[in-house]
Amino acid sequence: MLKVALSENDLRVPTFTKLFPNANWYERETWEMFGIDIEGHPHLTRIMMPQTWEGHPLRKDYPARATEFDPFELTKAKQDLEMEALTFKPEDWGMKRGTDNEDFMFLNLGPNHPSAHGAFRIILQLDGEESSTACRISAITIAAPKNGRAPVLA
Known part of the structure; x- marks a missing residue:
């Protein structure tokens, strides 16, 4: 385990994938769930959430209840966007x-x-x-x- 102190306005760490290739998925998950930018990562993309997801769901400042969001509405444009993201x-x-x-x-x-x-x-x-x-x-x-x-x- 690696522990790094970060300030709220500078959530960045360098990648360890060149030294430890198995860090790839852990770094992607860290970026996706917590919003910590992994500088120099070879393929920083989502692995757990849909590609169209906004925000970082495991951060304490991310809304945890449906009542904290606007009502969900699936428009035709939103549906097309979601289907395109699955391609x-x-x-x-x-x-x-x-x-x-x-x-x-x-x-x-x-x-x-x-x-x-x-x-x-x-x-x-x-x-x-x-x-x-x-x-x-x-x-x-x-x-x-x-x-x-x-x-x-x-």
Whole structure:
């Protein structure tokens, strides 16, 4: 475990992924859930919350109850935006759509595939019948840990 003191107006730390590659997901989760910027991270994207999520749900200043939000309304434009955010773009993950002679196929494995032990999503890049690349896209938790957090009493 690494503990770093940060000030509220300067929530930044350097990445450790060059030294410890397994820090990748922990750093992404730290950024996503707490809003701490990881400088120099190779792929700082959301892994737990939807790509359109605003804010950092495990921060103490983030609203914890539905009554603290405006009423939810799903307009056609919002629905289109959410559906577009679900579209897999291989270039965002360092994958190619194909070569000069052929196109690759992308297979969405998970979150409920029998071979996926746990709630996560993997994208496989297939060249014919062979898997040429695999990319773990996300874990499916949707900020469940916050449900057990004690409320902030003002």
